[in-house]
Amino acid sequence: MLTRYSLILVSAGWTALTAVTSLPVLAQPAIRFDLAPLAVARAVEPTDSVSALPGQQLVRIPLRISALVDSPRKPQVDQVMVQIYCVDPAASVVDYAPRTELASPFEGNLEVQQTEEKNKHLGFSVNGNYGHLVNGNVGGDVGKKDIESVKYQRVAPLEVVAASGTLVRGRGVYFKLRATALQVLEGDKQFEVVLSVPVDWQAGLLEVRISADRVKKSFGSIEPETQCVGRAEYVVAAFVDDQPRVRKAALGLVESEALLRQAATQFRRTTQQQSQNLFRHFVSALDLVEPEIQDDWLHQVMRGTVDPHLHRDIRKLPVDLRVAILDYQAAQRAFLSAASPDEQTLASQ
Secondary structure (H helix, E strand, C coil): CCCHHHHHHHHHHHHHHHHHHCCCCCCCCCEEEEECCEEECEEECCCCCCCCCCCEEEEEEEEEEEEEECCCCCCCCCEEEEEEEECCCCCEEEEEECCCEEECCCCCCEEEEEEEEEEEEEEEEEEEEECCCEEEEEEEEEEEEEEEEEEEEECCCCEEEEEEEEECCCCEEEEEEECECCECCCEEEEEEEEEEEECCCCEEEEEEEEEEEEEECCCCCCCCEEEEEEEEEEEEEEECCCCHHHHHHHHHHHHHHHHHHHHHHHHHHHHHHHHCCHHHHHHHHCCCCCCCCCCCHHHHHHHCCCCCCCCHHHHCCCHHHHHHHHHHHHHHHHHHHHHCCCHHHHHHC
């Protein structure tokens, strides 16, 4: 005999099984991105159009971003958006490349020919007879045709291939690349940002966000829908490569990041395997497990915006992953402190 509590369990079980059968299959990203964790900054001289803020210097930071399409069948990707932000509040963007670029799918100018044709036609016919013996018919046509032809050249229409500009009051920059007949979004592309930084600046962090979108018009909808087919977020350590201690700290940061990403990947695989268990969905329907961890926890850790000792989601992670997080943040602090001027240098200035 089923009790009331048993009926609740059975009802929740059927709800969980129904949810399992209706779970959507998560599609793999159509396009993947890659970016090196380090970037060497080089000092540049100011020009008439690009100058540093008072008491600061200019440094140029190159970033090469790679895009890879996994599927043999080329997916539809209409545009790729790249956003770069300065984590250091003392740094600001004063120049960037590539700039907004216009191009045309036509080579040279377009030749236009306009033809106007005028026709004039006149016809006449005369019928007559002479008594009852002779009948006659006389007809004729008179025609005139005038043709005027004008040729001229018109500039070929242009379309936006790449658009760029600043963000957050000059603290960031964006690059929007659109798929055209002249531009293929797959492969690697070079980006550059010129920052105005303090004179004693040796290193800093850049936050890079990349997304690929496509425009899809669903059946019955009036407005087209924008879908994300690829996304990536990185933190790049940029430094002036003229001090051994800064170089050593940068390499240590790269090693710590690799270990952190490896532990995070293993954690995601384990979580996915557990989420495919019917019993786990059954228990989730009864609210016997805690809510899932937010997807952006790794990016928040790398940006240094969360405290792993206090953040609720990070405290739920396995011990080995939390250790990797602490090691990475320690390596990040060591990198930034190695780039800071020491007390002897400050005393001599």
